[in-house]
Structure formats: C-alpha cells, structure tokens
Amino acid sequence: MVRNPGPGFPLKWVSYSEKKREIALNHQFRRMVVVTTYMRDELIKNGFDPARIRIHAPVPRMGDPNLRSTFSDRNLILYAGQIIRGKGVDVLLESLAMVKSHFECIILGDGNHKAYCEQLSRDLGLADRVHFKGFIPQEELKAYYRECSVVALSSVWPEPIATIGLEVMRYALPVVAFDAGGIKDWLNDGHNGHLVPWMDREAYAQRLDELLQNKAKAREMGENGLKLVSERYDFDGYISDLEQMFSEVAQHAAPKLSKSLSGLNTASAFATA
Numbered sequence: 001m002v003r004n005p006g007p008g009f010p011l012k013w014v015s016y017s018e019k020k021r022e023i024a025l026n027h028q029f030r031r032m033v034v035v036t037t038y039m040r041d042e043l044i045k046n047g048f049d050p051a052r053i054r055i056h057a058p059v060p061r062m063g064d065p066n067l068r069s070t071f072s073d074r075n076l077i078l079y080a081g082q083i084i085r086g087k088g089v090d091v092l093l094e095s096l097a098m099v100k101s102h103f104e105c106i107i108l109g110d111g112n113h114k115a116y117c118e119q120l121s122r123d124l125g126l127a128d129r130v131h132f133k134g135f136i137p138q139e140e141l142k143a144y145y146r147e148c149s150v151v152a153l154s155s156v157w158p159e160p161i162a163t164i165g166l167e168v169m170r171y172a173l174p175v176v177a178f179d180a181g182g183i184k185d186w187l188n189d190g191h192n193g194h195l196v197p198w199m200d201r202e203a204y205a206q207r208l209d210e211l212l213q214n215k216a217k218a219r220e221m222g223e224n225g226l227k228l229v230s231e232r233y234d235f236d237g238y239i240s241d242l243e244q245m246f247s248e249v250a251q252h253a254a255p256k257l258s259k260s261l262s263g264l265n266t267a268s269a270f271a272t273a
Helices: 016-026 035-044 089-098 113-121 138-145 163-169 181-185 199-215 215-232 235-272
Strands: 032-034 053-055 074-080 104-108 130-134 148-153 175-178 193-196
Touching: 016 199, 035 053, 035 163, 035 181, 074 089, 074 138, 089 113, 089 199, 104 138, 113 130, 113 181, 148 163, 148 199, 148 215, 163 175, 163 215, 175 199, 193 199
Parallel strands: 032 053, 074 104, 074 148, 104 130, 148 175, 175 193
Antiparallel strands: none
C-alpha cells in the first residue's frame, strides 16, 4: 500500500508484481539519488548497492537576510503545510493541549483532514488559541516569521526530508519536530531545535514550553539553524556535487561505450569485406 493523496481512505493498494518490476528496473541504474540518509538506508534495506546511492539534499528557498523574528510575548507557534493524515496536525493539537505557557498557534495550509482538526481543536478547548488560516502566498509568510517564536513540524509519517524545516531555518527560527523519516538529517536535537521521540505528545509539549519560556535559547537555536542551512544546503555546493556525480558515471561508462563502438566498427568492417 502507498499513501493516497486524493480523497477517501489515506492508503491505496498497488500491484505487488508491478512494484517488483519497478525495483528490478531501479537496480539497473548506476546511481540512485536521494535527499536524506533515511532514504538511502531504505534503499539499502531493499538490496540496493550502497556504492551506487548518493545523497543530494534540495536547496531551500533563499530567505530575507534582514528579517528576524521579534520573539515577542505573543508566543506564536507556526505550522505551515498540508493538513492531511500523516502530517500530524491532530497530534500537534493534542500536544498543544498540554502546553503550560500562554501561546497562539497559527496553522497555515489546507487538506482533507482540516475539518476534523478544526473540530478536534474545539473539543480540546483550543479554539481561542489555535487559528486555521488556510493557504497563503509564500510572500505573506514573512509576516508570521517576524512574530514566530517556534515552528512546529508534526509529521508522524516518515518524511523524506520535510523541506519546510529547511526553509524556516533561513529565517533563523527554531523547529520542534517528531523523529520521523529524514528530519534528523537537518534537525539536531538541542542545537537548532528539538527532535522529539515519535508520537510522544507530552515530550513535544514540554519542548514547546521550553522555547516559549526561554526566548534567548530559542533565538540562539534559530541562529544555529541559519548557520547550518547556509553552510550545508548552499546552491553552489549542490551543483558541484551533481557535476562530480555525473562525471563519475560518465567515466565509468566510457570504457564500456568504447568497447561497444569498437565491436560495431569490427562488425561493419566484416560486412564491408
């Protein structure tokens, strides 16, 4: 089964034989490009040669170098993303119900789980503190970044990377997330935010509380995140790594190609004779 991005049940059936053919075809590639260690490890579990797997993380959108959050007493927690099963907005709400500090949470995005989450928010007594704003243009996010104290990333399915985390680090904002999939590649617990054990709502609430109550620490973690994303996820390095990989593949294929061409020339000579 795979995730169903459309309406209805969140999972859908796929053909087992078709999936086996797909994996067999992928085994023929000289390089498999993935974006996180988690994805690489999943390929290795499925019998792929580690020497053929390369990690190339995407480069997040550039931030505004002049924009920094005020980390005001508003205690704004921000969630931005799809509101579908697996993204954990329901789990986030259950965690927020345990936060002791006063806060406001803005949830940006849409999806087929939104109505359920809105009702859950009311049931948990969070309606006056949690506000669903729907989808907004990328440029309007900056208004929230200026007031944000922490970004909540609540995915409970194994995210390949969760690029929103990389994007908000461009704005020196700390992130709290569950340890799911490839998130640990860029979120170092205690350095640029907090990585919480999977589905541990109480621990998630405690980590949010810590950052809301210690703005100096939140600001320090945000700056650590900006430094990390600037050094590790820069465009020039990304292009250089791709060029190197293509060069390696081309050099590996050149002798075989030369041999094949030689065989064609010999056959042509016999045919002419």
